Amino acid sequence: MMKKSVLIVAAGSGSRMNHETPKQFLRLGDQPLLMHTIRRFYDFDPTISIILVLPFAYVETWNILCARHRFPIAHQLVTGGSERFYSVKNGLGKATASGLIAIHDGVRPLVTEALIKRCYDNAARHGSAIPVLKPDESLREINGNLSKPVDREKFRLVQTPQTFDAKLIKAAYHRDFQPEFTDDAAVYEAAGYAVHLVEGDAANIKITTPVDLIIAESLMSGSKT
């Protein structure tokens, strides 16, 4: 079996939550949201290497939270950069170049074991695995003050964990930041590699607004019953 690592990116400052606390530290059920995210990967494979990227200003907060909650899962801390690109790059700098590495949003605490498995399995076979979903809604393209309908069947919404051959994604991140690098798949492709899409999971939501936190609470309690 190939060695597995996960890079959990939680370097955001959470300004959209109308909240002082960055969203990865908000409480979901009995503990900070980020602890759920980490636990999902640990439960999938307790031998996994976990690297957590945090904003420098919140390392102390995190250490206090871990002590208070007696958080038992070992992980390596790395501090983030000014853009998501630099945060991932810092994290990959600490990752081993062998096996597979998943790169996951810290604010997606509902990722399922089935999706994690699908991503690692496909990355082992194809070099990469990017979970995507068809949009449920019509889609329009904006151009200044104008807009036009586009065929939503031709588009996919991209989730995480985006999972890669560790050697290839580390190599891909040896480049300068470009504004179009909004996710790891785009960086991987810029290095000349082809991405392999896999089916995502509607429950694997990204917590970006207070509404999302209410949704996550209910999905968490629903999944326990």
Add this chain to the structure above:
Amino acid sequence: MMKKSVLIVAAGSGSRMNHETPKQFLRLGDQPLLMHTIRRFYDFDPTISIILVLPFAYVETWNILCARHRFPIAHQLVTGGSERFYSVKNGLGKATASGLIAIHDGVRPLVTEALIKRCYDNAARHGSAIPVLKPDESLREINGNLSKPVDREKFRLVQTPQTFDAKLIKAAYHRDFQPEFTDDAAVYEAAGYAVHLVEGDAANIKITTPVDLIIAESLMSGSKT
């Protein structure tokens, strides 16, 4: 004040729910989902004209449900067609040509009063109002086996109620069905009118999967507290 109507489109057969019952009849809290949807418009304006489009095969079911729940809100029933286009066209055939008409998905029971008001107000001023949201996630465009990242800032996800000058949308629907008519905005534009976009609402979700139903339950109880 301009006369207001709403056309609630609930003509789907709900095959994605793994359920015998079409999703608009599934229970949300204490009553069928569709009753919540209708009530949201009635609560916004008790003088509103409500036209409900149902599958022909479910008219009897709906009448039984209304009797059982003593559903008190007056509405006109119309039966649906083979495509959403024909269902809306049937409904518009019963609508008056004066004032404003909102066209709303029956399976969006969480539409808020604020969003309904925004749509009617903007349609009064601009002839149409289409609620849209920026995607939270990266977006890729698919082309056969290939895909490429696109700039999500240039795209919007489209919700309902799509709201129009009644005379113009009725005129726009005097045309033949085209496969690219996935929503009412597209039909309106095909008639040569320009659509006006307004800010949508993240809580105004479309119930298409069992996960969505869990989410809706929690958002409903959250909004009551």
